[in-house]
Amino acid sequence: MKPLTSNILYLIIAGILIIGVGSVTYSISSKKENNTIYQDQTSTSSQVNTNSFYKLGDVSSHNSQSDCWTAVNGKVYNLTNYINSHPGGQMAIESICGVDGSSAFNNQHGGASKPERVLSGFLIGALK
Amino acid sequence: MNDLQKKLTTYSPTVLRIGMSIIAIWFGTQEILNPQMWTSFVPDSIVTFSHLSANFLVHMNGAFELIFGIALLLGIKTRITAFLLTLHMFDITYVVGYSALGIRDLGLALGLLAVFMHGPSPVSFDQRKSKTEYSSTVI
Numbered sequence: 001m002k003p004l005t006s007n008i009l010y011l012i013i014a015g016i017l018i019i020g021v022g023s024v025t026y027s028i029s030s031k032k033e034n035n036t037i038y039q040d041q042t043s044t045s046s047q048v049n050t051n052s053f054y055k056l057g058d059v060s061s062h063n064s065q066s067d068c069w070t071a072v073n074g075k076v077y078n079l080t081n082y083i084n085s086h087p088g089g090q091m092a093i094e095s096i097c098g099v100d101g102s103s104a105f106n107n108q109h110g111g112a113s114k115p116e117r118v119l120s121g122f123l124i125g126a127l128k
Numbered sequence: 129m130n131d132l133q134k135k136l137t138t139y140s141p142t143v144l145r146i147g148m149s150i151i152a153i154w155f156g157t158q159e160i161l162n163p164q165m166w167t168s169f170v171p172d173s174i175v176t177f178s179h180l181s182a183n184f185l186v187h188m189n190g191a192f193e194l195i196f197g198i199a200l201l202l203g204i205k206t207r208i209t210a211f212l213l214t215l216h217m218f219d220i221t222y223v224v225g226y227s228a229l230g231i232r233d234l235g236l237a238l239g240l241l242a243v244f245m246h247g248p249s250p251v252s253f254d255q256r257k258s259k260t261e262y263s264s265t266v267i
Contacts, residue, residue, distance in 0.1 A: 018188065
């Protein structure tokens with residue numbers, strides 16, 4: 001087979017695989033998400049009240065990798081599920097578990113909208 | 129140059145290729161398994177332009193990185209694969225901008241560029257194929 005034909009064939013197969021894998025995983029993820037929303041709607045106890053207020057003392061008791069809360073700019077976030085996904089590494093998140101992480105966050109991401117949007121997904125309340 | 133030095137030199141591109149592929153595979157898998165962690169990184173302009181949800185784009189991006197990451201690991205069409213991943217990584221670097229993450233991504237993009245520039249390395253499908261073609265030509 002000529003190299004050009006072989007390369008084009010490779011790109012076509014890879015493209016089909018990407019669309020296939022992406023679509024299948026997206027549909028599975030969407031189904032899971034719908035189930036989660038349904039479960040949240042049927043279970044009031046599982047709802048997160050983002051109007052809650054916490055003292056820094058409350059935050060300080062959640063200071064481990066398996067239970068990580070932090071306070072950033074007057075708001076409290078539960079980052080437990082984000083530790084392994086932080087693009088800048090686990091250590092950066094672990095270092096602010098249980099403490100006020102405002103200065104660490106602002107020094108690293110101050111003014112950037114994307115990190116703030118990511119953070120807002122983990123909001124659980126405000127700092128008293 | 130002694131034998132050990134020759135071997136180190138010979139296999140250094142393979143180590144680089146495998147290292148880069150592990151990064152692509154890991155990020156691809158994470159994006160597919162936890163898309164909600166990555167949707168905020170999708171530029172608004174792409175969502176507006178494509179009329180696709182950020183979640184769907186993250187899945188497609190994850191599949192892209194996973195498929196080409198596996199291809200790079202196995203050394204299938206190394207040059208094309210590394211070239212596509214290099215473009216992808218430079219795009220990410222541009223989107224992330226000047227920050228600690230951006231500099232890290234720039235380093236990864238240059239690593240992928242080195243894989244692209246070197247082409248097929250030892251312990252890969254490409255090399256195995258070229259060896260077969262070579263031996264069949266010789267015979």
